[in-house]
Amino acid sequence: xxxxxxxxxxxxxxxxxRVAPPPAAVTLGWELIxxxxxxxxxxxxxxxxxxxxxxxxxxxxxxxxxxxxDTLGPALVATLPExxxxxxxxxxxxxxxxxxxxxxxGRGRIVQRGREVCFLAxxxxxxxxxxxxxxxxxxxxxxxxxxxx
Numbered sequence: 377x378x379x380x381x382x383x384x385x386x387x388x389x390x391x392x393x394r395v396a397p398p399p400a401a402v403t404l405g406w407e408l409i410x411x412x413x414x415x416x417x418x419x420x421x422x423x424x425x426x427x428x429x430x431x432x433x434x435x436x437x438x439x440x441x442x443x444x445x446d447t448l449g450p451a452l453v454a455t456l457p458e459x460x461x462x463x464x465x466x467x468x469x470x471x472x473x474x475x476x477x478x479x480x481x482g483r484g485r486i487v488q489r490g491r492e493v494c495f496l497a498x499x500x501x502x503x504x505x506x507x508x509x510x511x512x513x514x515x516x517x518x519x520x521x522x523x524x525x
Contacts, residue, residue: 384458387450404443411454416486418451424477434474441469444511447482448496452515462515475508492517
């Protein structure tokens, strides 16, 4: 937080429009639904377009994995102060059933947080309310290097 009461840090700067969202998030149609930094939870929406489909007409698994990574990571990043980031060290995805194009909802949470290493978990819900994939991840909290312009 700053003196003006606004949260700072990359996640909050994107939400406030102070910086542009990451191109990958734009590609995935990332949209914040809800976030609770105190509880370490997040809910985000994605738009799975026709360009994400495999030959069988389902959303290709790599896009689902990217959506889960872009759910779990922000659950942690939303809790970090300005100048810190948390790259994913490990992402384990289990595909439960085919995902069809349309709106998918990611729900992520911090399972355990250490000083540097954090464990995350979440799920990706299809338009019918049923999970299409689940994931666990490990992330490492790091200080971002100074911007070298």
